[in-house]
Amino acid sequence: MTERNVLADPVNAALSGPHARFRVSSGRIQRYRPDVSVFFGHPRELTPEDYADIAALAEHNGTVLLRDRATPLPAGWTVIERIGLVQYDGSAVETDTEPEAVRLTAADVPEMTALVERTKPGPFLPHTVDLGTYLGIRDADGALVAMAGERMHPAGWTEISAVCTAPEARGRGLASRLIRAVGQGVRDRGETPFLHTSDDNPAQKLYDAMGFVHTSTVPLEVIRVPAG
Structure with a gap:
């Protein structure tokens, strides 16, 4: 049985473990490379030195993404958006291969980015595809109409992410089929799938129906x- 406690802080667990090659750090703060992912790993209780290190790692537009912060922001720092980040454990989810799925690579990133822009599943950057396996389904004309892939990778776990389906292809169960297929690859490595969504995302009904179990909701x- 894989230890679930790493899911309490999956960003730090991933960047201190299997995803260390994607890490940029300063002091106690670490983050994914800005071309890979937007997530920062940080303590809940932040010191002035921590905030200085966060600022040093901020992107060129001066924004950072903090998860479950427990201390006040420094003067002049502003919360632009706050969502409830919902986490699900996929230990009980049935996984399977998907004959229609194709492996997506760096050559597919323009199409993947276009699909993400249409469907808004969350951030997808030029090198997000490097984080793990991404699978897609194409329609009869060859257009990419659905995809799902792997993002955070704490030891023993892999996050299923970027789950999205083009509006014209909905109602065919493509999202659940791709989730199961990505999850099968995770299981084949001896790991356990998990995922995140926002607390206002209707996809929670799908995840509940598939057997994902809610583990936490924290502010992002x-x-x-x-x-x-």
């Missing part, structure tokens, strides 16, 4: 850092 904040 997009924060603007003033220019130094």
